[in-house]
Amino acid sequence: QDGDVSLVWYREGEVALPGVPVVRLSVQGDVTLRVFVSMSSVARLHLGQGLAVTIEGLSGPQPQGVVSRIADQAEYTGREAQTDSDRNAQLVAVEISIRNPDGQLKAGVPASVTF
Numbered sequence: 223q224d225g226d227v228s229l230v231w232y233r234e235g236e237v238a239l240p241g242v243p244v245v246r247l248s249v250q251g252d253v254t255l256r257v258f259v260s261m262s263s264v265a266r267l268h269l270g271q272g273l274a275v276t277i278e279g280l281s282g283p284q285p286q287g288v289v290s291r292i293a294d295q296a297e298y299t300g301r302e303a304q305t306d307s308d309r310n311a312q313l314v315a316v317e318i319s320i321r322n323p324d325g326q327l328k329a330g331v332p333a334s335v336t337f
Contacts, residue, residue, distance in 0.1 A: 225249040228329065250325045255287060255333050258297060258313035263337055267292060267316060274336040275320055277327060285327070287318035287335065 229246035232238045255275065259267065267289055275287040296312035318335060320327060 248329050251322060253320050253322050253327050253329070254290065255318040255320055255335065257316050257318065257335055259316050259337070261296060261312050261314060264292065264314045264316065266337065273318060275318065276334045276336070278332045280326065280331075285320050285322075287320045289316060290319040291315075291317040 225247045227245050228248040230244075231242075231246075232244045238244050269289055269292065271289045273287045273289065275285050277284060293315040296314050
């Protein structure tokens, strides 16, 4: 795959520890949007489901995304969930694949999804 070096953490001659990233590569092609969804909303999602995606600063038609992964457990919320409203406040990671054939979409650009 083709790509670009988007960030350099270490230069030639510097010492990097094992397992530490040296550069960040931005690979061209499809991109993945990772969002966190409440427990009450995740029940309405399924793998392969199409979703409307809005990318800030993107001119022209907005892309369509497809649910490619739904985490099998909720993410840590920072407090114990003791009531029903607390349990619904827990979030589940959902990954959405977005076609990017022309390389117009870039990593780190803010985006939102409509469920």
